Amino acid sequence: MGPEGMKKLNSLCYEGAHYLKEQLLATGRFSDPFEGYPFLKEFALTPMCDVAKLQQALLDAGFFGALQTPEGYVTFCVTERRTREEIDSLIKVIKEAAL
Amino acid sequence: MSKIIEGLLYSESHEWVKVEGDLAVIGVTDFAQAEMGDITYVDLPAAGDAVEAGEEFGALESVKASSELFCPVSGTVEEVNEDLEGAPEKVNEDPYGAWIIKVRMSDPSELDALMGPAAYGEIAK
Amino acid sequence: MKYYDKLVFELSRPGRTGYSLPAGSLSGNYSAPWEASEPSAVWRKSTLPLPEVSEPDVVRHYTNLSQMNFGVDTGFYPLGSCTMKYNPKINEEVVSAFNGLHPLQPASTVRGARQVLDFMDKALAEITGMSHFTFLPCAGAHGELTGLMLMKEYHMSRGDSARTKVIVPDSAHGTNPASAAVCGFDIVVVKSREDGLVDVDDLRPLLGPDIAGIMMTNPNTLGLFERDIKEIASLVHGCGGLLYYDGANMNPLLGVVRPGDMGFDIMHLNLHKTFSTPHGGGGPGSGPVGVAEHLVPLLGRPRTSGFHGNFGVILRACAYILTLGRENLLMAGKLATLAANYIKESLKDSFKLPIPSVCKHEFVFDGLAADNGVTTLDVAKRLLDYGFHAPTIYFPLLFHQALMIEPTETESLETLDAFIDVMHTIAREAAEDPELLHSAPHNTPVGRPDETAAARQPVLKYTF
Numbered sequence: 001m002g003p004e005g006m007k008k009l010n011s012l013c014y015e016g017a018h019y020l021k022e023q024l025l026a027t028g029r030f031s032d033p034f035e036g037y038p039f040l041k042e043f044a045l046t047p048m049c050d051v052a053k054l055q056q057a058l059l060d061a062g063f064f065g066a067l068q069t070p071e072g073y074v075t076f077c078v079t080e081r082r083t084r085e086e087i088d089s090l091i092k093v094i095k096e097a098a099l
Numbered sequence: 100m101s102k103i104i105e106g107l108l109y110s111e112s113h114e115w116v117k118v119e120g121d122l123a124v125i126g127v128t129d130f131a132q133a134e135m136g137d138i139t140y141v142d143l144p145a146a147g148d149a150v151e152a153g154e155e156f157g158a159l160e161s162v163k164a165s166s167e168l169f170c171p172v173s174g175t176v177e178e179v180n181e182d183l184e185g186a187p188e189k190v191n192e193d194p195y196g197a198w199i200i201k202v203r204m205s206d207p208s209e210l211d212a213l214m215g216p217a218a219y220g221e222i223a224k
Numbered sequence: 225m226k227y228y229d230k231l232v233f234e235l236s237r238p239g240r241t242g243y244s245l246p247a248g249s250l251s252g253n254y255s256a257p258w259e260a261s262e263p264s265a266v267w268r269k270s271t272l273p274l275p276e277v278s279e280p281d282v283v284r285h286y287t288n289l290s291q292m293n294f295g296v297d298t299g300f301y302p303l304g305s306c307t308m309k310y311n312p313k314i315n316e317e318v319v320s321a322f323n324g325l326h327p328l329q330p331a332s333t334v335r336g337a338r339q340v341l342d343f344m345d346k347a348l349a350e351i352t353g354m355s356h357f358t359f360l361p362c363a364g365a366h367g368e369l370t371g372l373m374l375m376k377e378y379h380m381s382r383g384d385s386a387r388t389k390v391i392v393p394d395s396a397h398g399t400n401p402a403s404a405a406v407c408g409f410d411i412v413v414v415k416s417r418e419d420g421l422v423d424v425d426d427l428r429p430l431l432g433p434d435i436a437g438i439m440m441t442n443p444n445t446l447g448l449f450e451r452d453i454k455e456i457a458s459l460v461h462g463c464g465g466l467l468y469y470d471g472a473n474m475n476p477l478l479g480v481v482r483p484g485d486m487g488f489d490i491m492h493l494n495l496h497k498t499f500s501t502p503h504g505g506g507g508p509g510s511g512p513v514g515v516a517e518h519l520v521p522l523l524g525r526p527r528t529s530g531f532h533g534n535f536g537v538i539l540r541a542c543a544y545i546l547t548l549g550r551e552n553l554l555m556a557g558k559l560a561t562l563a564a565n566y567i568k569e570s571l572k573d574s575f576k577l578p579i580p581s582v583c584k585h586e587f588v589f590d591g592l593a594a595d596n597g598v599t600t601l602d603v604a605k606r607l608l609d610y611g612f613h614a615p616t617i618y619f620p621l622l623f624h625q626a627l628m629i630e631p632t633e634t635e636s637l638e639t640l641d642a643f644i645d646v647m648h649t650i651a652r653e654a655a656e657d658p659e660l661l662h663s664a665p666h667n668t669p670v671g672r673p674d675e676t677a678a679a680r681q682p683v684l685k686y687t688f
Contacts, residue, residue, distance in 0.1 A: 002276040005243040011259065015250035038257075038266050059333065067328055084249050139679035162675040163618070187680065 009080045013041035016078035016087060021045070023091045024076070029054075029099060033073065044073035049099035057097035063090050101130035101223050104195050108210060109219035110171040115195065116213060123172045123202045123210075127159065130223035132194045135161040141183040141190065141199065148176045150202055152209045157199065159190065171213055174205040225298075227669035228288035233686060235285060236275035242282055292669050294613050296503070300639050302567075304586045304616035304628025305397065305445060307475050307497035309560075314547055315500065315540035322539060327530030337535065340542050341528045344512070347545050351553070352474075353484020354491060354514030358523050359533040364472060367492025367511025368403035368439075374490055374515065374522050375437050375466050376407060381522075387436035387465070393422050395446060395620050400439045400470060409436060416622065420446045420579045424455060431459055437466035441473050442486065445620045446579060447564065447586035447630075457487025466490060471511075474498045475632065476561045476585035479554030489516045499541035510537035559633035560585040563640060567629055570644045574651035578623055585632070591625025598654040598661050600625040605672065606653065606664040610646040 001009060021043050024030050030045040047054065047066075051074060055066050066074040078087070103109075108116040113131035117124040132138065142158040150156045150170040157168045178201040183189060189197040204210075258267040277285070295301070301308035325337060345357050361367040372390070379387045390404040391412045401411045412435075415426040421444070438460050442450045450456070457467055469483040469491035475498045477483070483491050495501045495510040503509075510533055515523060545553065561584050568577065568587045575589040591600050604614030604627070616628040631640060653660055665671060 001243050001274065002241060003272040003274050004276075005241060005245065006272055006274065007256075007258065008245050009243075011251070011256040012245060012248045014256040015248055015254040018254045019250050055330070059330070064326060064329060064333075080245060083246070137676035137679075139676060160679075162679055 010040065012080035013078060016080075016082050016084075017041045017043060017076070019084070020076060020078050020087050020090070023087065024094070027091065027094050029094060030074070041079060042075060042077040044069060044075045046072070047074045053097065053099045054094070057093055057099070058090070061089075061093045063093065065090070101128065101133060102195075103128070103130075103216050103220050103223065105216050107195070108171070108213035108215065109223075110169065110213055111222065112169040113223065114169065114171050116171050116210065117198075118207075118210065121204050121207060122177060123174070123204050124198045125171065125200050125202060126198045127168070127190060127194055128219070128223060129194045131159075131166075132191045135159055135166055135191075136163045137161055138187045138190045141187045143179045143181075143183065144176050144200065146176050146178055150174060150176060150200075152206075152212075159187075168199065170202065172202055172204050172206070172209045174202040177201045177203045225294065225669050226288065226291050228292055230285065230288075231686060232277060232282070232285050233275045235277050235281050238276060240276045240278050240281075242277050242279045294608070299611050299613065300631075300635060300643055301613040302615045302629045302631050302643065303613065304447075304588070304630040305472060305619070306503065306616070307472075307494070307585070307630060307632055308503065308613075309475075309500055309632035310634040311500050311502050311540075312544060312547060315543040318543040319536050319539050322536075325535075327532075329530070338528055340535075340539055341532065344538055344542050344545075345527070347542075348493060348512060348514060351478065351482070352471075352491060352493070352514055353482030354488075355484075355517040356520050356523060356527065357512045357514040358527060359510065359512045359538055361492065361511040361513055362534045362537075363509040364470075364492060364494045364497075364511045365399040365403055367494075367513045368399055368468075368470065369407060370511075370513045371468050371490040371492055372403055372407040372409065372439075374513070374519060375468060376409075377522055378466060378519060379436055384464070386434055389434050390436050390468075391427070391430055391438040391460075391465075393440060393444065395420070395422075395444050395622055396439065397441065397445055397470065397472065397619075400441075404439065414438075416444075419581065420444070420448045420622075421450055421452065422456065424452050424459070427456065427459060431463040431465070433464060435460070435463055435465040437468055437489075439468045439470060440488075441470040442483070443473050443476060443584035443586075445473070445628075446588050446622070447473075447583040447628075448579065448581065449584055453486045461487065472497060473585065476557045476564075478557035480557050484514075484516060489519060490514070495537055495541040500544040501537045501540040508534045508537055510534045510541065512538070556633045557585070560631070563631040563633060563635060564629070567631055567640060567644060571647050574648055575627070576625075586628055586630035588620065588623055589625075589627040589629070590623040591627065592651055592654050594651070594655055596654055596658055598658050600627045602658075602661040602664060603627065603647075603650055603654070606650050606661050607646065608665040609667045610649075612643055612646060 025032060029049040030047055033046045051068055058065050065076050068074055113128045115126050115128050138159055138161050140160040144156050152170060152173045154170055155167045156170040159166045180198055296308050325334060341359060348357050361370045388410055389412050390409040391414050392401045393416060394413050395416050404411055412430050414430060415423045417423045442453055444450055460467055466489040467487055469488035471491050471493040474493060492511045492513045496503050564583055564585050564587055568583060574593055576591055576593050578590045592598055600617050604617050607614050618626050620626060
């Protein structure tokens, strides 16, 4: 990857993860317990919906996400392999699911 | 035939002891260094450590193996040979000159259990 | 093998790239803060000291490095105690079919993986005569430690805290007493007889209420079957101790006899030895631990989970067992034993055979038959000139010029005969031209490195 490649790769992770987080908050199904804290490609949110139904809805649509931590947060991670279209698709699933 | 020095006492595990009053100066024999091959590291105790006769007090590492050092006497470590940290090869080059530790003996009668040069010569062929 | 000693950093040129990343359509509002120029307590400012190389550079570099190595895919590798059998490539195909699994996936989405673990539990139980296995340990010694911890827990859970000692034969592999020491046990050594087997008379006085158990390998490190094992089991159980089986030498037993039937209570297997998974020069391996029925509760529940050992290795072993099938698996041990005895009998005139009895999958020579100053090390180095990897040298410690040969069952008769011919040639060279052997190898990229200098003055870092 080299120094520039690693930077570029992490830029892609950063951009995707920050876009996803903003879109997830906009669905109204989550709140931000760590507002203002910097993050790279993974983040935790407080779910304001049924987590089991959320995970199942995601799984049915082919997404593996919203892993729960012992404290009850749900976590997401975006790597450089995820496209904007995939992120938009995930958001759509959450908006349309009965949670 | 390995080199054996008069005036020293020997243990079955190939350590030598030079007695200076109640101080036991301890190293390993020519036989031991030849068996080990080129020594790459000497694992030393610290001054002030307690030692027991027959118990492990350190180790010699070579390319071939790692070998424990067994203390011939009980007591307190008075001094360790710090030269060996940077120059472990001294044990190979001069096994009777390159002492490893000096022990203030708590029970000099333990020396009676050690061998003289002739008896050691029998096991260090 | 071809000499190549470049570091990838020496191939680096500023601005050269070996990657191709998507353009990314989200920059703008979401730009990474390290692109900006403000100082930050969090984000890195300095550039990573990584090499800048193109993809062809990388491919050639690692291919050239690989050609400096001798592996099982290069040629015959009779390393005693390691069971360097061929690694079937179908195992790799099977592994790639499971790519993309995440250890934290819900159980309902990894039923196939769980079936693999269940199958392996049943298969290994049947092969070894144990009741159940745990697949957590990632290596042989890791399995030993796990097994010893189970041994300790067994005694402690019964309120017996006096069992502080573990017995180990003087022929044992070094990891046995090391694992026991790490587990907090004191080590007691039992001697071997002239015929290489554990001396039962030396064992009896060692037994008592302070013995947690005995660790044994069968066949032992000399490749000899411990014929008194049932008596040893009875004696150790009789004093309240357990028997631990080091599975490193399991290969010749496959389909012939089972550690569980010998009386062992706990054991580990080396999947990277007996079950054809790759030897990684330190990993990744897998050392599943099996227990007899009365110890199964100690394994805990659940017996499978995410992050459960080296799954990729377990998967390869599963593919191996399924590929061979019952009949062929039963042949493996017998063929390995036959190959070892064939080599032993063919070479015993040129080399010293300290224990002339029938061996199992491996045997030990004690150097050349003729005493002319040519050492086992010299023989090992000269073998490389002829395209063979050396056998294990200077282990077990019982023989000063030990040369331990284990051919395994995956070599053709031609290969075995070629090895035998070369060993005879080397014995002749030792008599006619010993200097040739003292300075061997001559045909390899690297000769004899100065190991002492390397140990005393290691160069462990590269300065940019």
